[in-house]
Structure formats: C-alpha cells, structure tokens
Amino acid sequence: MTDAPGSRVPKYLRTADLLKAAISDGRYRPGDRLPGEDALAAEFGVSAGTALRALELLKQDGTVEGRRGSGVYVQTLTPLRRFGTSHVLEAQWGSAVRVWPSDNAPSLDVDQVSTTRTSPPPAVASLLGLAPGETVLRSDSRFLVRGRPVKLVSVFLPQEVAAGTSIERSDAGPADIRAVLVEAGRPAVHVRQEVRVRAPDSTDADRLAIPVGRFVLDEHRVYFDAGRQIIGVEQTIMDSASHVLENEFDL
Amino acid sequence: MTDAPGSRVPKYLRTADLLKAAISDGRYRPGDRLPGEDALAAEFGVSAGTALRALELLKQDGTVEGRRGSGVYVQTLTPLRRFGTSHVLEAQWGSAVRVWPSDNAPSLDVDQVSTTRTSPPPAVASLLGLAPGETVLRSDSRFLVRGRPVKLVSVFLPQEVAAGTSIERSDAGPADIRAVLVEAGRPAVHVRQEVRVRAPDSTDADRLAIPVGRFVLDEHRVYFDAGRQIIGVEQTIMDSASHVLENEFDL
DNA sequence: CAGTGGTCTAGACCACCAA
DNA sequence: TGGTGGTCTAGACCACTGC
The missing domain is CATH 1.10.10.10 (Winged helix-like DNA-binding domain superfamily/Winged helix DNA-binding domain)
Known part of the structure; x- marks a missing residue:
C-alpha cells in the first residue's frame, strides 16, 4: 500500500x-x-x-x-460515580446535570472479604507513624456490580484504634472505616483524599479482571480525628475506564 | 524456548x-x-x-x-499535585506527609493562549443551559513545567457573564476563572469537580506531547454563584502519569 | 469442527541520534 | 555511518466459542 x-x-x-x-x-x-x-x-x-x-x-x-x-x-459501559466530599448538599446545588453520565450502582455486592494483621505498605506505615515492622489491622474486600468486579478496598487501622471494635470480628462483613472509628471513640472529622492513575500490578489486574494495558485509579483516604491525629487509611483501587470521580464543595 | x-x-x-x-x-x-x-x-x-x-x-x-x-x-518523574478543595487548612491538618511524593512546580510557564467565541462541546452547552448553536466565550491555554507541557486548560463562560470583563481583552494572558467571575460581579461560591480518565484525542495527544497508549485526566469544574446558577465551566486535561489529585475536607 | 481472538516469532524498512 | 527505537507485514500456533 x-x-x-x-x-x-x-x-x-x-x-x-x-x-x-x-x-x-x-x-x-x-x-x-x-x-x-x-x-x-x-x-x-x-x-x-x-x-x-x-x-x-x-x-x-x-x-x-x-x-x-x-x-x-x-462496550455498553456507563461508569460508576465515586463521591469524595459528601454530597448532602446536592439538592441545594440543584440540577442533576453532570458532565458525564453515570450508573447509580443498583446493587453492590461484596466478595473476598478478609481481615489480617500485617505490616502495611511503606506509604501507609509512614502515614500512620509506625515503627519498622509494626503491624496494623488490615481489612480487604472486593465489590461487584452485576457480577463484575469494580473496586478493591483496603482499610488500615493501627492496633490501638482497632482494638475492641467490630472490625476484629471476622464475620462482620466489609469494614466501614467511618463506623469503626466511631466505635473506637475517635470519630473522623477530617479527610485527605489523594488519587493517582497507575498500571495495576498482577494481583490487582487479576482481582479486577481488567484487560492488559488498562489502568487503575488508586485512591487513598487519610482520616484525622479531632486531635488532628491520623487514625486510619482507606485505599480504593478502581478500573479507570469505569469510574468518574466527583467532589463538591463551597469556596 | x-x-x-x-x-x-x-x-x-x-x-x-x-x-x-x-x-x-x-x-x-x-x-x-x-x-x-x-x-x-x-x-x-x-x-x-x-x-x-x-x-x-x-x-x-x-x-x-x-x-x-x-x-x-x-524516567525520573515526580508527579505534579492538583488541588481540588482549597488547602488553606493544610497547616492545621499538620504533617506534610503524603501518600505519593510530588513536585511543587517551581515555575509554571504558559503557552498557546487564545480566546474565541464558539459553540462549546455538548456537555458544556447542556451544563450552561444554552440553546443549540448559542456561543460562549472560550479561553484556551497550555501550561508547561521545565519546557514540558503538563496541562491544557479551557474556560467556558456565557456571553452575558464574560461581557465587559478582562477575559475579553486578548492581551490578558491565561484566564483566571475565579477572578473573572468576581469582575463580572457574580463571584463563585460553590464548585463541582468531575474527573474522568480517558484516551486523548489526537489534538490533546499532540499538544501534550504524550506517547501513544498514555491516558489523560479530564477534569471539569462547574462553578455556581450565590443564586445557585451555573456561571462557568473550567476544563483541565492532564497527563495521567504525571499528576496526583488531592482533595481535603471536613466531615 | 470451523472461526475468532490472542500470542509469538522473524524479518524488513524508516527516522533519528551520536560518534 | 552504524546503532537504536518505531512501524509494518506475513505467517504460525494455541485457546476458546458456538454450531
């Protein structure tokens, strides 16, 4: 040619x-x-x-x-919407019109739930101010919509925060970090959200069942208590092609 | 083998x-x-x-x-950090420790600045509630760090908002949407941020000089005035490999 | 069993950089 | 001028689906 x-x-x-x-x-x-x-x-x-x-x-x-x-x-793919800031004010800020259409996740199923005591990844250890080798309570779970995996959630809590809360009971389903922190008597009052796009490692790719070359959104939420101390970290890994991030806030 | x-x-x-x-x-x-x-x-x-x-x-x-x-x-690539919510409270929430390291963009240069009257993309037109064929004032610019393009910014303003503000003067450099809205007498009091990961179209890929197969972060910020009306939209397109998104907020 | 996507190889050609 | 990355082609083989 x-x-x-x-x-x-x-x-x-x-x-x-x-x-x-x-x-x-x-x-x-x-x-x-x-x-x-x-x-x-x-x-x-x-x-x-x-x-x-x-x-x-x-x-x-x-x-x-x-x-x-x-x-x-x-593909017939309407992305899911992931809210950062609570959107309680949405009604006030009116029109439901959005830049991108999205699916409101009619039924979110859970899968592969597990709780372990391990040393967290280096970034998390440093956030929590842990000594080398110190362990945290880690909760993992996978969420699915219509049978398809859509996100992997990991919650990391220092032992002294997790102690005595429902997250230590293995039968308690996927961890709700906000609820657990309330249980622990140290409710979160502030969050920092960081999001990165990266290639999945082989474990992520496998659990999310995404094709090669597809990227993931890697979100970390760092929770602070009223004493300005970091008391927990939640990591969410999502297929980048099927998610829209949304944050809404006053200036 | x-x-x-x-x-x-x-x-x-x-x-x-x-x-x-x-x-x-x-x-x-x-x-x-x-x-x-x-x-x-x-x-x-x-x-x-x-x-x-x-x-x-x-x-x-x-x-x-x-x-x-x-x-x-x-590659020796430290990503740039893109802040959503204003991070004035950062000092209060203490430690500068982050999940990912980032570069604080020592010098941000601007490039390819232009202002035009056109019909905006359909999604923006619908956000602004425009009749079909109605035009907006659109400002485009490209930002560079150390000579490398890092993001493309487009600002869309309805004609009646833009009228008489500095954005209409072509010599005024890249548009600062918040400042222009103040000038127009309708300061923004609320923002909605939506972020999507997508493949760049050929224009984006060219202007950002990113390799094939690389994805972009496509962010839209929708600005509301005190009367809860949408008064402007800002779109930012970034190389997904070289950016970290950050949002910080109280619960 | 035939058709399809997915993987792997071998080899050719071009554009570009550095010596 | 020789080496390198980048593109394009042709063909082989396997796993899987659907008839």
Missing part, C-alpha cells in the same frame, strides 16, 4: 481513530460485534497485525471488549 | 514485570539507559518483538521513556 505522503501519524493510530469515529457515529452500536480482524484489515487496507494493534487501543480505553473465540464487541 | 508448564501469563507481561522489578530494585536507576531491544530479548529469552511489546507497557505508565535513535531511559 502506498502511504499518503506527509502523513506522519502511524497507521494503527489512524485506524483506531477511524474505528472510534465509526462507533461514535453510530455505525457500530453498543453491543454490536465488530468485523473480524481480517475483515477490518481488508477494509482499512492494513495488515491483520496492524488492525489488531488498533483494536488493542480501543480495548484499553474501554470502548470495545474482546471475547475469545467469539468476537470484538462495542 | 520451552515455556514453563501451567504458566498462563503471556511472556510480554512477565517480561514487563521483570523489567519493572529490575527498576524498582535499583538495578536500573532513574536516567539510566536500558539495554537495546535485541539485548533485552536475549536476556529474557524472547523475540525482539516481544521485548518491544513489554517496553511499550512501561512507556505507557511512564516508568520509561523511549528516545528515537538513542535508547530507552528510566
């Missing part, structure tokens, strides 16, 4: 853009099956490998989903 | 993990040049194509940077 002169954009990128355009134009609708790799290659005048490469980009950003042995399908 | 039986993880993923481990173990330090593709392929017992595929993953998440004709280098 003779390349158009002066076009410095690689073929697989142009092909990916054309495919995205075809999808947003409605030529392929959510749930539709795309033509096979060879058919796409023929249609766009590239080799099968290049068509495959373009498809990979669409899989990474969630516009498309490949099902082995079956085909590549346009 | 005989594959280990029962290993269902693809080679390029294992190779990528081994490379990441080698980097975080300090075998390759920030700024170091990695061995060439062929050398890596030989070292890990895979073909050059597979080694290249592994390297692509590392480029996407920012751990590594390829320089054409020269080599692949370990």
Whole structure:
C-alpha cells in the first residue's frame, strides 16, 4: 500500500481513530460485534497485525471488549460515580446535570472479604507513624456490580484504634472505616483524599479482571480525628475506564 | 524456548514485570539507559518483538521513556499535585506527609493562549443551559513545567457573564476563572469537580506531547454563584502519569 | 469442527541520534 | 555511518466459542 505522503501519524493510530469515529457515529452500536480482524484489515487496507494493534487501543480505553473465540464487541459501559466530599448538599446545588453520565450502582455486592494483621505498605506505615515492622489491622474486600468486579478496598487501622471494635470480628462483613472509628471513640472529622492513575500490578489486574494495558485509579483516604491525629487509611483501587470521580464543595 | 508448564501469563507481561522489578530494585536507576531491544530479548529469552511489546507497557505508565535513535531511559518523574478543595487548612491538618511524593512546580510557564467565541462541546452547552448553536466565550491555554507541557486548560463562560470583563481583552494572558467571575460581579461560591480518565484525542495527544497508549485526566469544574446558577465551566486535561489529585475536607 | 481472538516469532524498512 | 527505537507485514500456533 502506498502511504499518503506527509502523513506522519502511524497507521494503527489512524485506524483506531477511524474505528472510534465509526462507533461514535453510530455505525457500530453498543453491543454490536465488530468485523473480524481480517475483515477490518481488508477494509482499512492494513495488515491483520496492524488492525489488531488498533483494536488493542480501543480495548484499553474501554470502548470495545474482546471475547475469545467469539468476537470484538462495542462496550455498553456507563461508569460508576465515586463521591469524595459528601454530597448532602446536592439538592441545594440543584440540577442533576453532570458532565458525564453515570450508573447509580443498583446493587453492590461484596466478595473476598478478609481481615489480617500485617505490616502495611511503606506509604501507609509512614502515614500512620509506625515503627519498622509494626503491624496494623488490615481489612480487604472486593465489590461487584452485576457480577463484575469494580473496586478493591483496603482499610488500615493501627492496633490501638482497632482494638475492641467490630472490625476484629471476622464475620462482620466489609469494614466501614467511618463506623469503626466511631466505635473506637475517635470519630473522623477530617479527610485527605489523594488519587493517582497507575498500571495495576498482577494481583490487582487479576482481582479486577481488567484487560492488559488498562489502568487503575488508586485512591487513598487519610482520616484525622479531632486531635488532628491520623487514625486510619482507606485505599480504593478502581478500573479507570469505569469510574468518574466527583467532589463538591463551597469556596 | 520451552515455556514453563501451567504458566498462563503471556511472556510480554512477565517480561514487563521483570523489567519493572529490575527498576524498582535499583538495578536500573532513574536516567539510566536500558539495554537495546535485541539485548533485552536475549536476556529474557524472547523475540525482539516481544521485548518491544513489554517496553511499550512501561512507556505507557511512564516508568520509561523511549528516545528515537538513542535508547530507552528510566524516567525520573515526580508527579505534579492538583488541588481540588482549597488547602488553606493544610497547616492545621499538620504533617506534610503524603501518600505519593510530588513536585511543587517551581515555575509554571504558559503557552498557546487564545480566546474565541464558539459553540462549546455538548456537555458544556447542556451544563450552561444554552440553546443549540448559542456561543460562549472560550479561553484556551497550555501550561508547561521545565519546557514540558503538563496541562491544557479551557474556560467556558456565557456571553452575558464574560461581557465587559478582562477575559475579553486578548492581551490578558491565561484566564483566571475565579477572578473573572468576581469582575463580572457574580463571584463563585460553590464548585463541582468531575474527573474522568480517558484516551486523548489526537489534538490533546499532540499538544501534550504524550506517547501513544498514555491516558489523560479530564477534569471539569462547574462553578455556581450565590443564586445557585451555573456561571462557568473550567476544563483541565492532564497527563495521567504525571499528576496526583488531592482533595481535603471536613466531615 | 470451523472461526475468532490472542500470542509469538522473524524479518524488513524508516527516522533519528551520536560518534 | 552504524546503532537504536518505531512501524509494518506475513505467517504460525494455541485457546476458546458456538454450531
């Protein structure tokens, strides 16, 4: 194939853009099956490998989903909304209109709940001011919507805070850090939220069942009590393609 | 190469993990040049194509940077911090300790500043309650740190709000939406922040100079005046690998 | 069993950098 | 000018789905 002169954009990128355009134009609708790799290659005048490469980009950003042995399908994905600041004031600030549409998570199921005593990751240990080797109470759980895993939550509490609260009972379901802190007699009055986008490690990728090349949102919430002490950390790992973060606050 | 039986993880993923481990173990330090593709392929017992595929993953998440004709280098990347809620209270909430380290952006330069009257993207038009075809005043700018572009900012204001303010003067530098709203006599008292991770379109990718496969953080801030009316929208597009979002608030 | 996605390899060509 | 990253192609093999 003779390349158009002066076009410095690689073929697989142009092909990916054309495919995205075809999808947003409605030529392929959510749930539709795309033509096979060879058919796409023929249609766009590239080799099968290049068509495959373009498809990979669409899989990474969630516009498309490949099902082995079956085909590549346009995703019907309305993201979930993750609220930072409490949005009790939403009614006051009126219109429910949002920049992006989202799904209100009709039923959130829980899975893989466990509680352990371990040394936390270095960043958490330093936040909690722990001595090297000191352990915390760690609670892990996985949340699912319609059978699909959507987020992994880990709660880290110093032993003296967790002692005697319901989080120590293994039958108590997923940890609610705010409730546990109230139980401990040291309710949280302040939070700092930090969010990062990163590649999942193999454990995250496995538990979230996300395709290679997909990224995760890694959120840490650091809780302070009335004495300005850090008393707990909550980490939430989410598929970056299926979440919208929202914060609302007065100036 | 005989594959280990029962290993269902693809080679390029294992190779990528081994490379990441080698980097975080300090075998390759920030700024170091990695061995060439062929050398890596030989070292890990895979073909050059597979080694290249592994390297692509590392480029996407920012751990590594390829320089054409020269080599692949370990990135020395400290992310920038993007504050949502004003962090005036930080001193009160004490320790500067954070989950992730960050760079305090010593000098932020501006670039590609322009002001136009156009119809905004559909989502913004609907937020502002515009009739179809109605135009807004749009201000665009690009920010750089040490010569590298880091974020693209667009401000959208209804004509009646922007009228007579400094944003209409083309020489006024990048728009400061809060200041303009004060000028207009309708200071913002409330903000809603929405953040999404998505693939950049070709324009974004070009202006931010980010490698293929890298994602962007797309943030919208919706400003409300004292009458609970939406009076402006600010969109910020950032390289997802080089930013940390932070919000801090009382419960 | 046939078709499809996913992985892996081998090799060619170009653009770019550094010596 | 030689080495390097980046792109593109062709073809082989496997796992899985659906008939």
